[in-house]
Amino acid sequence: xxxxxxxxxxxxxxxxxxxxxxxxxxxxxxxxxxxxxxxxxxxxxxxxxxxxxxxxxxxxxxxxxxxxxxxxxxxxxxxxxxxxxxxxxxxxxxxxxxxxxxxxxxxxxxxxxxxxxxxxxxxxxxxxxxxxxxxxxxxxxxxxxxxxxxxxxxxxxxxxxxxxxxxxxxxxxxxxxxxxxxxxxxxxxxxxxxxxxxxxxxxxxxxxxxxxxxxxxxxxxxxxxxxxxxxxxxxxxxxxxxxxxxxxxxxxxxxxxxxxxxxxxxxxxxxxxxxxxxxxxxxxxxxxxxxxxxxxxxxxxxxxxxxxxxxxxxxxxxxxxxxxxxxxxxxxxxxxxxxxxxxxxxxxxxxxxxxxxxxxxxxxxxxxxxxxxxxxxxxxxxxxxxxxxxxxxxxxxxxxxxxxxxxxxxxxxxxxxxxxxxxxxxxxxxxxxxxxxxxxxxxxxxxxxxxxxxxxxxxxxxxxxxxxxxxxxxxxxxxxxxxxxxxxxxxxxxxxxxxxxxxxxxxxxxxxxxxxxxxxxxxxxxxxxxxxxxxxxxxxxx
Amino acid sequence: xxxxxxxxxxxxxxxxxxxxxxxxxxxxxxxxxxxxxxxxxxxxxxxxxxxxxxxxxxxxxxxxxxxxxxxxxxxxxxxxxxxxxxxxxxxxxxxxxxxxxxxxxxxxxxxxxxxxxxxxxxxxxxxxxxxxxxxxxxxxxxxxxxxxxxxxxxxxxxxxxxxxxxxxxxxxxxxxxxxxxxxxxxxxxxxxxxxxxxxxxxxxxxxxxxxxxxxxxxxxxxxxxxxxxxxxxxxxxxxxxxxxxxxxxxxxxxxxxxxxxxxxxxxxxxxxxxxxxxxxxxxxxxxxxxxxxxxxxxxxxxxxxxxxxxxxx
Numbered sequence: 001x002x003x004x005x006x007x008x009x010x011x012x013x014x015x016x017x018x019x020x021x022x023x024x025x026x027x028x029x030x031x032x033x034x035x036x037x038x039x040x041x042x043x044x045x046x047x048x049x050x051x052x053x054x055x056x057x058x059x060x061x062x063x064x065x066x067x068x069x070x071x072x073x074x075x076x077x078x079x080x081x082x083x084x085x086x087x088x089x090x091x092x093x094x095x096x097x098x099x100x101x102x103x104x105x106x107x108x109x110x111x112x113x114x115x116x117x118x119x120x121x122x123x124x125x126x127x128x129x130x131x132x133x134x135x136x137x138x139x140x141x142x143x144x145x146x147x148x149x150x151x152x153x154x155x156x157x158x159x160x161x162x163x164x165x166x167x168x169x170x171x172x173x174x175x176x177x178x179x180x181x182x183x184x185x186x187x188x189x190x191x192x193x194x195x196x197x198x199x200x201x202x203x204x205x206x207x208x209x210x211x212x213x214x215x216x217x218x219x220x221x222x223x224x225x226x227x228x229x230x231x232x233x234x235x236x237x238x239x240x241x242x243x244x245x246x247x248x249x250x251x252x253x254x255x256x257x258x259x260x261x262x263x264x265x266x267x268x269x270x271x272x273x274x275x276x277x278x279x280x281x282x283x284x285x286x287x288x289x290x291x292x293x294x295x296x297x298x299x300x301x302x303x304x305x306x307x308x309x310x311x312x313x314x315x316x317x318x319x320x321x322x323x324x325x326x327x328x329x330x331x332x333x334x335x336x337x338x339x340x341x342x343x344x345x346x347x348x349x350x351x352x353x354x355x356x357x358x359x360x361x362x363x364x365x366x367x368x369x370x371x372x373x374x375x376x377x378x379x380x381x382x383x384x385x386x387x388x389x390x391x392x393x394x395x396x397x398x399x400x401x402x403x404x405x406x407x408x409x410x411x412x413x414x415x416x417x418x419x420x421x422x423x424x425x426x427x428x429x430x431x432x433x434x435x436x437x438x439x440x441x442x443x444x445x446x447x448x449x450x451x452x453x454x455x456x457x458x459x460x461x462x463x464x465x466x467x468x469x470x471x472x473x474x475x476x477x478x479x480x481x482x483x484x485x486x487x488x489x490x491x492x493x494x495x496x497x498x499x500x501x502x503x504x505x506x507x508x509x510x511x512x513x514x515x516x517x518x519x520x521x522x523x524x525x526x527x528x529x530x531x532x533x534x535x536x537x538x539x540x541x542x
Numbered sequence: 543x544x545x546x547x548x549x550x551x552x553x554x555x556x557x558x559x560x561x562x563x564x565x566x567x568x569x570x571x572x573x574x575x576x577x578x579x580x581x582x583x584x585x586x587x588x589x590x591x592x593x594x595x596x597x598x599x600x601x602x603x604x605x606x607x608x609x610x611x612x613x614x615x616x617x618x619x620x621x622x623x624x625x626x627x628x629x630x631x632x633x634x635x636x637x638x639x640x641x642x643x644x645x646x647x648x649x650x651x652x653x654x655x656x657x658x659x660x661x662x663x664x665x666x667x668x669x670x671x672x673x674x675x676x677x678x679x680x681x682x683x684x685x686x687x688x689x690x691x692x693x694x695x696x697x698x699x700x701x702x703x704x705x706x707x708x709x710x711x712x713x714x715x716x717x718x719x720x721x722x723x724x725x726x727x728x729x730x731x732x733x734x735x736x737x738x739x740x741x742x743x744x745x746x747x748x749x750x751x752x753x754x755x756x757x758x759x760x761x762x763x764x765x766x767x768x769x770x771x772x773x774x775x776x777x778x779x780x781x782x783x784x785x786x787x788x789x790x791x792x793x794x795x796x797x798x799x800x801x802x803x804x805x806x807x808x809x810x811x812x813x814x815x816x817x818x819x820x821x822x823x824x825x826x827x828x829x830x831x832x833x834x835x836x837x838x839x840x841x842x843x844x845x846x847x848x849x850x851x852x853x854x855x
Contacts, residue, residue, distance in 0.1 A: 048814065050624035050625050050818070051580070051624060051625075052625075057580070057581070058581075188589075188592045188593070188596065189596065190626060192626070208635055208636075208806060209622070209624070209625040209627060209632065210632075210636075210806065210810060210811055210814045211636075211806035211810070212806065245708070245804070247707065247804045248801050248804075248810065248813070248814070249801050249802055249804065251691060251802075252694070252706060252707050252801075252802060252803065252804050253707075253804075255694050255695075255698060255699050255706040255707070256706045256707050256708075256804070258699055259698055259699060259702065259705070259706045261705060261706055261707065261708065388817070415573055415574070416574065416817070417817075418573075418574035418575075418576075418578075418579050418817065418818065418819050419573040419574050421574075421575070421578040421579055422573055422574050422575035422578050422579075423573065424578075425575075425578055425587055425590055454586065462586075464586070465587075
């Protein structure tokens, strides 16, 4: 056998080391140069940007990405009123069945080509195939056409009052405009080209999933002349670059903000807020005033919650205050609410919500009666318990305890959130691997509309998980969509809320807001928008 | 020797195959559906079913397994279910920070651990020995993330000497790169130092009691020479063994350290992938990690022959 000398071995080791170094260099072949002298902002978003198609997914972080690089035909202003954005002149026919939009001049995609109405028609069609509000709208649409390069025409079968609202909404997925060739991608397949028309350009060469996303100012973007408000108005970019640093650890992000390594931290945990409040230069602010709405879904398909009395019992038993104290902790950031449509929003009516104001002991006594009347036989009630997300973890435990207090035999099925989202889609009986209750939350903005949030549908087995079924509710949703004015919609919402509480669509567990933390000594001009984080209008001051 | 190396390399194939089967089965038997996670919270059951179909997750398990094995054999680790990017590209993007962190930790930890281990053995029973051993116990007992947070609190937030987080490529200068690696390396290396220092001390104590050491001392050989040339070389085999075994400790520590210090390395890649059930990434990284571990152990076996001429394969 041939022997290997020490010298040979050392050479081999050096060669191996060199190979490793080469490998590492290969890995960083496209490493960017440092952005010297640029006005840049570093921020930590609430989640990693994994999906670059903001139409294909409902993930908020993908919608943020969309807001950076795409634009919308209409957009909500700061008062939640739809305003034209990419559209200049627009109008509706006397019979309210034809909407005409004209694109404003100077709109260009990031590859230099002009935005045409054909691009917008293809984008509208793809968005409508994925979005709840879009689908609701399309049921009433005869055709969407592009009579010329600048004009988009929507012909309706019947008058429909939500066209502007649907196209302007900030709840996901937003109706972003893409190039026709991209927008023709199957709605169930992610797009692979990211050519925007918005105020920032996506720097794909610097994109590191799980770590970093980079956007540069789009110098060709033509902002509207009105002042920025909500996601409407002039999107004037005052910085050169925005870097999203994905940080999985909140404590690290907080320390980085205090140390001045980042400028903005989107979701500091409530327990870290006091530390950040006392840090020099750091400001805490609530940007999304509608915040989040918690709700637990009951499985309508199986006992005990296929019986309305059992659902009503559970509704009385679950205490919003208990949940909010356990999950959020600081009453400055939460509120109880008797509305299914987000308190504080235009539809935030609380008709029927009086029952939540009863003393807890009285509610529990009534709940026990209702449970008895429902014929509940003591079979285990399976509550899905996501242990890896603080709010979810606390919620499941509080809900379980609340239900036990009225005599339910509750079993917590613990897993991570990934396990919960898998199991909640299973329709078999709980004892065969299904479930009875799970908790989640939605954006207050999306929840405020009976149409925008898919979870508001009560269409039985085709509805969202829990599969609620109620014919009157569906009738009221249609009535709401056809209502001619905000006041008329509020009136329908009142009836809808009462009905939803009566048949227990789901159980609302209260509302909370998540403050952001940022270096007020370095940046200013962040716009408060529900569910979107805009970076136009923001200035670097230090 | 060459035949032995070839034999050992060939033996890695069944090891990797077993690892592959375990990783695949564990992942697919764990509750959690990537399609449901990808689809998002407002997805309809039809959306989820469409994604499952597109990803091939509705195909029989054995079919999915064979497809994965065939692709892996050809060097194709697949495409991330979430980012739609090739796993190889994602791993290569993340390789540099992880290689830099582990290499720095390894070099610093081994240098410190062997030095203090030798000193503790030389001065056995002294205050120095007790301090070293107390430090070793602490190193084992305190979790990496606690050490990490404490280091950040004192050296970054309070003293402002070092950055809290992030990684700077060596392309941008050696000092900026090292500056970002100091705290993570200390946090990651503490348990490793403790482990190696204890083994070095124990192994050295055994050798220092041998007749030939007494003879060397009696001949008047300098203490340094006795310790380093005569004792340490003969005590090295168990130390090298532990260094090799400790690589597994290092790999698991990297996963936590990269999260605490926000280092965009392979460890964080796999943690994110596990949370999302991104099967191709988890499978690919596990195969790579186990391959590295197998090769490290092969290197350890080869190093034995240089440290102890009596060992021949």
